[in-house]
Amino acid sequence: MSTPGHYFESMYADSPDPWDFATAWYELRRYGLLVASLPEQRYRVCFEPACSVGVLTGMLAARCDEVHAVDVVDAATEQARLRISRAGLTNAHIRTADALDPWPHATCDLLVLSEFLYYTPASELDDLLSDLLPLVEPGGTVVACHWLGRSSDHACTGEDVHAALAERRDLTLLSHHREEGFLLEVFRR
Ligand SMILES: C[S@@+](CC[C@H](N)C(=O)[O-])C[C@H]1O[C@@H](n2cnc3c(N)ncnc32)[C@H](O)[C@@H]1O
Known part of the structure; x- marks a missing residue:
């Protein structure tokens, strides 16, 4: 079973930005690499669970x-909405929902x-991907980026995640970027 929502609620109760996404250079650089790795100049509709x-x-939002x-x-989506509104972006729509809630x-x-x-446990990753990947149009882009360290609150490792992605017959690997901290891969659906 995937980590339940109340676990994450308690994290945001302890800190408004538990992973320092808004300030840590590691995260800002990782985001920059992720966005730069997208093969199309412009996307029509992006889904970001x-x-x-x-x-x-x-x-x-700058590319889509x-x-x-x-x-x-x-608590996370409230901050996200505020950040998007302060940036004057009107094309990003943020909801409190599970990744698998109706799209x-x-x-x-x-x-x-x-x-x-x-x-999500390694044994359930393929089922989760089978639910998520049909949302992507044929020819669309799937980008995945995961930390390669170990954490007791993860149900599997970043390596497990990218191994599960590599097994998918409905994905073609376009690029692979590995460094000490994380693995970033781009696929065509
Ligand atoms: C480590 S953060 C990742 C944030 C962001 N994607 C990034 O790369 O910086 C994990 C986030 O996943 C959210 N989350 C966990 N399970 C989820 C689910 N099933 N549906 C939607 N969000 C979920 C948590 O609330 C938390 O904010």
Whole structure:
């Protein structure tokens, strides 16, 4: 079973930005690399599950006509909405929802899976991907980025996540960037 929402609620109760996404150079650089790795200049509709406080959401909004971002925690989505509104962005739509809750659009042409899939046990990753990947139009882009360290609150490792992605017959690997901290891969659906 994936990590339940109340676990993340308690994290945001302790700190408004538990992973320092808005300030840590490691995260800001990782976001910059992720956005720079996207092969298309422009995307029509992006879906970003697990958006947290919306820092990456704002960067994606500069490359997409529409960004639809969700997080299970109200405290996270409230901050994300505030950040997007303060940046004057009107094309990013943020909701409190589970990644698998019904999607408001039929499809997207960009799916962003960043520091999210390792909350699901390795044995359930393929099922989760089978639920998420049909949202992406054929030819659309899937970008995945996961930390390679170990954490007791992760149900599997970043390596497990990218191994599960590599097994998917419905994804073609376009780019692979590995460094000490994380693995960043871009796929065509
Ligand atoms: C480590 S943060 C990742 C944030 C962001 N994607 C990034 O790369 O910086 C994980 C986030 O996933 C959210 N989350 C966990 N499970 C989720 C689910 N099933 N649906 C939506 N959000 C979820 C948590 O609330 C938390 O904000």
